[in-house]
Amino acid sequence: MIGIVLRVVVLAGLYLLVVSSVKLGDVAIGLVLASLVVAVGHRRRAASRSDSSTVRRLAGVPALVGGTLVDVVTSSAEVIRCCLRGPPDPGLVRLPTGPTSPSSFAAWGVRLGITPNTVVVDLDEERGELLVHVLDAHDPDGVRAEQAAAYQSRQRRVFP
Amino acid sequence: MMSVVLDVAGGVLLVVGLLLLTIALVGVLRMPGTYSQLHAQGLATGPGVICVLASSIATENAATISYAAIGIVFTVLTSPVAAHAIARAARRRGAGGDPR
Known part of the structure; x- marks a missing residue:
């Protein structure tokens, strides 16, 4: 779950960097687009990692x-x-x-x-x-x- | 005060970046063989370009800095792939001899 949220935040951040804006509408569009991309990617993944494993990896x-x-x-x-x-x-x-x-x-x-x-x-x-x-x-x-x-x-x- | 600091930092980064690009150019012209020249090219497309793009902090313009940040991210991700593609093509043409 942490990994999914992190991916959404990073992708939305990238979108906001590209449009160079932090207006509420742009943030919302970024979050929706990022969620769609992450959802599609998540379906294609065969196995998902546990939250503890994600936290351990993030710490590194x-x-x-x-x-x-x-x-x-x-x-x-x-x-x-x-x-x-x-x-x-x-x-x-x-x-x-x-x-x-x-x-x-x-x-x-x-x-x-x-x-x-x-x-x-x-x-x-x-x-x-x-x-x-x-x-x-x-x-x-x-x-x-x-x-x-x-x-x-x-x-x-x-x-x- | 902050503006002066950013101006100085931006200027230093620009000079360092241009210096790295110049040294990389000398390296590409002087180094023997494709692989060695790729090392020099890596100096330009990596630290050189990153320093030049990072010098955009002197503009104090959020849009310019954010575009430069995106440029840095994509440069870091794509330049190793480009170097690898050229190296692989050189290998297929028989460059480099036997591995150690």
Whole structure:
């Protein structure tokens, strides 16, 4: 239930941002449209999560957003260095994600895609593996360990 | 006072954004290979564009700032997908060699 309300509020907020208005009529239209979209999406979902699970996942959002922001800043510094001096040892690295849900797999991809020092090249959902390109691949095991730690500390609670 | 703070913050964000875009351009021209160039492009379409859009706070116009906020959200969501599509196409053409 909390998840449904949250989706409605976020979608209605997005609508209000697009129309740049907080007039009562616009808020009402936003809420109606958001409710319709969420209702249609909810019907298509096979299994729904419990409220406690939703609250637990929401509690992990600040760590996910904050951690990803830190990653973006640090990786930007690395890319700036490489842009000006040249990349040290660029290469492709296989990144095992293990058996995860499709949403977790997508979150892996988006999180890695947002940070400029990793480019997601290919995804193999069946084998639970991502193929990423990094600017410094001289220690592929180190890259894998770093990304696994980032998953544990930032993403696992929200997208397990 | 608040107006001055927003002006300064907006100016700083604009300069940082333009600096990042310029460095990204240098990177795209200097980096070897498609994948490495995508890293430089990621610097422009990510932090660079976000800083430029965030500088809209200096306008103190709610409509402008809200449009910029939407721009940031959609940039964050779409630029990794665009980079992935280009990288995947490069991979299919045989770029990058064997993974480690």
